[in-house]
Amino acid sequence: MTPALQHKPTFAVECRQVSKRYGQSQALHNLSLSLPQGCSIGILGPNGSGKSTLFRLLMGLTQPDSGHLAVLGRKPSWQTNRDIAYLPDRARWYGGDTVRDAFRYAERLLPGFSRDVARDLADIMEIPLDMKVAGMSRGQEARLMIMVCVARDVPLIILDEPFSGIDLLSRERIIDCLIHHMSRREVTMLVSTHELHEAEPLFDHAVFLNRGELLLSGDADELRAQHGSLERMLRSLYT
């Protein structure tokens, strides 16, 4: 891969001809896209469309086989991770921790984390600080992990399938919290989800991927005006 793009970042994420293959499976194929800063972006598509691979590349968890990739104007690395709050796909939190331990961990290791903001979020999401992760429901654990991400004052938040396996009420509570949080800060948020029905109000911009390639990308309001809703558009694109 060639060195990072050197210009001042006008986009939160820039991909040019990015390809990534796992064995026989082509996860991303010549993907080129630019994602604007300061808005909430839905990365949408069926399983295997390359959403999680894109996020892992942005976090430096894996390397592209070819192409240029820049996040916040720099090549992904552990240094760029200072400025990104990332919720990994299918992640779990450390079972022996209490919520308070998790906040202490985040405060010491994740730049920009505010314990006060996290406590406010814990109140809103009704998660007691002394609760152990091992005793949490899947929904409660998901809320904790989202709190760890959202309580960080960073320019980019990436949430990979934050609602999977979570009941409807927890989903709605998390989405309300995210909308409230986004409205108060200048932050770019990338969210991949299959729960588009509930998550749709989150998005200002939408990107549709299929089999590692870009199908469509655009302003969410314009897409809604053309197709009624992002969910309806998703159905028409993939059926």
Next chain:
Amino acid sequence: MSSGTGFALLVARDMRRFTNAGKPGRRWRMGYGVAGLLALIVLATYESTQHTITLSTIGPVWAISYYIPVISFGFAMSLVLNEWRQNTVGWWLTLPLPRIQLTLAKCLAAVGKAARVSLWTFIAVTILGFYTSFLSTHSLDWASALSFLVAGFRWTLFLLCLCPLTSSLGIMFGTIRQSRWRPALPVAWIAWGMGWVVWSSHHPHWHMGRLIGLRHGSMTAEEMVHLVIDLVASWILAALLTWIAAYLLERQTDL
């Protein structure tokens, strides 16, 4: 945030971490522990009434600590593999710290855990040794007691000095297993085993009896110098293995 305090926190958390997955519950483990302790007490009591046991003759009992470098290997490997098993690897590998700090933290945590086990083993062997000797001779010879403790301390310290190497091996084998180099794992095991056999056959001063100063006589100054050189070399090798593990996580691991 300071990267130093973050690193220290990572080490401390990994040292505290226990994995209960697939293991019996706490009550069962306590039950097994108490049963094992009772069995040891019964055996020690029986032996001390049947034979004359003094602290100067039971020095080789410290050999029981041989397992410490082995468990430090196991601790290190499971600290790495548990990140995958427990689906926390995404958090771990996206921390804003260089990979070498992530692998080094796990290595130090494994050494710390091994040190904790060594301390408990040292205390247990000391109590058991004093108990059997006292029961057998109805007295305690303080000179023998001191010599017994010094021998145990020397042996335990030597084993602990090996733990950075075995822990870094555990880290490296754990990361190989999760990387694209996984097919090379059997080769790595064979290379390590053969290397150990060849190396140990050329280092007779690594004999336990000589290391603890019992039966085979104390080590000479020259042997001691060789031992120190060997240990320093093992730490350099440990640093290299930790760096290789960091490289594997950075460049050869697909998530």
